[in-house]
Amino acid sequence: MAEQLLKRKLYGKRGCNIHSLACKQRSIAEKRLSKKNLTIFVRYFFIRNIYKDITAYMFVKMCQLDDFLRYNKVPTRIEGLDKLLYGGLVIPDNQSLLIVIRGADNTEKNVFSLQLIHEIASTFKAYDDKTNFYYYSDYLKKDYLEDLLLDILIASAIQKLVQLKAQGCEIIGSRFTNSFFDTNKVLSNKLSSSQVSAIPDDYFNEHADEMLCSEALYFNNRTNALHLRILGKDSNSSNEQNVIFPRKYGTLNEYLFGNKEEKEREKGKETNELSYVEKLFGQSYVNAYIEEKFDVSNIVSKIQHVQSNASDLICVNLVKREYLVQDSQEKIRKDVCYLIEELRKYKLSVLVIRDDMEIPEEQADMIIDLKTGGYENFDYLLNYLCIYKSRFQVTALNTHQYKRRDYGIEVYPSLHMYCQQRRYLQRALVYTHSNVISETYQQYLDKSTENEFPNYLDYLAEQPDVERSYFNALSPAAYKKLTLHRVLDIMFINPIKK
Structure with missing residues (x-):
């Protein structure tokens, strides 16, 4: 009934x-x-x-955003970093998370902070369409930061497209390329017949996505355009001789909402150029408000007058050397305390500082140190990342190498992380004291395909057969229906005994 x-x-x-x-x-x-x-x-x-x-x-x-944060970790989608965080960031209920990124010059703090804040904001946007993120810098120009963010996102999207091709997906057409680049006209008129003899004139528009995956076309973040691979002494040369398609816009917001002319011309119409890419990868691009201010007090004043949403995120980049002047350190320290108070009003905030700048470390929830160092007796430098402090979660200790790629930062966890893993034995062996030939329920689920719907009752019914098959595989020639204690006695305790 x-x-x-x-x-x-x-x-x-x-x-x-x-x-x-x-x-x-x-x-x-x-x-x-x-x-x-x-x-x-x-x-x-x-x-x-x-x-x-x-x-x-x-x-x-x-579940709303608060419910999602209550039961899930927030992935950073930075290759390797989520492994150090054991899956992502923990943001507790009714509390904010302040992340401090600290590093010297040439440690890629700008790339790391832009990539981190946008990827987290993208996760937030899945639960609140009004999510934005604010990025304030006291030194770096607005145009530079907007161009840097867009370069990272385009290169990252191309990498994901290549991964889809490697997984066996069929890549056809040029809708992906049309999203980022103006494919209405081939810019270069200097391509010789020998350089494009194997590529018909109309082939670019019809197969641009496939050519991106095979790197016949490649994106150059210096020229902000797609280039064609050509014969030459320098295979990385990118100039007017092999340029194909230019980038459509100069900022992420123009891709999402169009420029001023397009807004007036197409009122009421959807102008998001990246809607196809968002559906393709299941990830949203977030509106970015990037501004340059002169000092900390101006940034604090700006934050106080911003009408933000509950899901908005913020990043402040302080890299000026004048903060290190002895006479102004006391004033700067007070301004930084006021700044941290304003950052605490956001669910997640990021503060980027130089490694020689003093801040109240006790007010930071997580501190990530970026530094460079030599490798033994060699004459080159390596980049190292260390999660110096983490208040709300367990993280991997020690230092780990990282590199800057076109698509952002990539972290390479060291062997220390594997030595610190909390559960290096099977969960069943630790918590249920099961024997080594038993199959855990998690292993049973992992063997199932997407079309199967296993349940716990099936697992219990199949468990005896699985144990017998594992036991038989240990010694198939001398397999007998003996107890486990008897086998151990024969094989290990007293091997001479028959």
Whole structure:
């Protein structure tokens, strides 16, 4: 009776096909994703002997941003860094998270901070469409930072496209290339017939995405354009002889909302040039407010007058050397304390400083040190990252190498991280005192395919057969139906005994 009531609640009085119900509910969910009451689907299984393969979809409310942060870590999507954080950042309930990035010159603090703040804001935007992030610098120019952010995002998107191709996905057309670059006209008129003899004139527009994956076309962040690989002594030469498509805009916000002329010409129309890329990778691009200010007090004043949303993020970059002057240190220290108070009003904030600048470390929740150092007796420098402080979560200790790529920072965890892993044995061996030939429930789930719907009852039913097969594999020639204690006695304790 209870089962019939549950079916009626899921399918309705008349009943319906499971697939059609799921499709109908998916369409309803997609319409509501842009609203505050975001929704998800939770797959519900009937665990009954006669209904093992019956599945249904229940339509439930999706957790808001606070609920997501309560039960999940926030991924930084920086290669290697999430491993050091054991999955991502922890932002506790009703508290803010202040991250301090500290480093000397030439440690790529700007790239690291831009990449970090945008990737976290992208996760926040999945739960609140109004998410923005603010980036204030006391020295670096606004145009430089906007161009740097856009270069990182374009190179990162191209890398993801290449990964899709490597996974076996078919890449056709040029919709990806059209999103970032103006493909209406080939810029270069100096391509000789020998350089493009294998590429027809109209081939660029029809197969630009595939050519990006094979690196026949490549993005150069100096010229802000796509170039064609050509024969020459220097294979990395990028100039007017091989330039193909220019970048459409100079800032991320222009890609998302269009420039002033387009806004006036296309009022009421969607102008997001990156909508296709967002759907392709399942990740949103976030509106960025980047400004340059003269000193800390101006930045504090600006933050106080900003009307921000609850999901907005902020980053402040302080790199001026004048903060180190002895006469002004006391004033700067007070201004920094005021700044930290304002940053605490945001759910997540990032403060970038020089390594020789003094701040109240006790007010920071996480401190990430970036530095350079030599390698033994060699004449070159390496970049090192260290999570110096972490208040709310466990992180990997010691230093780890990192490099700057076109798509941002890439961290390479050292062997120290593997030595510090909290669980290097199977969970079953530690918590359930299971024997070594048993298969844990997690291992059973990992063996299942996406089309299968395993449950715990099936796992219990198959467990004896799995143990026997593992035991047989240890010594198939001399396999006998003996107890484990008897086998250990014969093989290890007293090997002479028959």
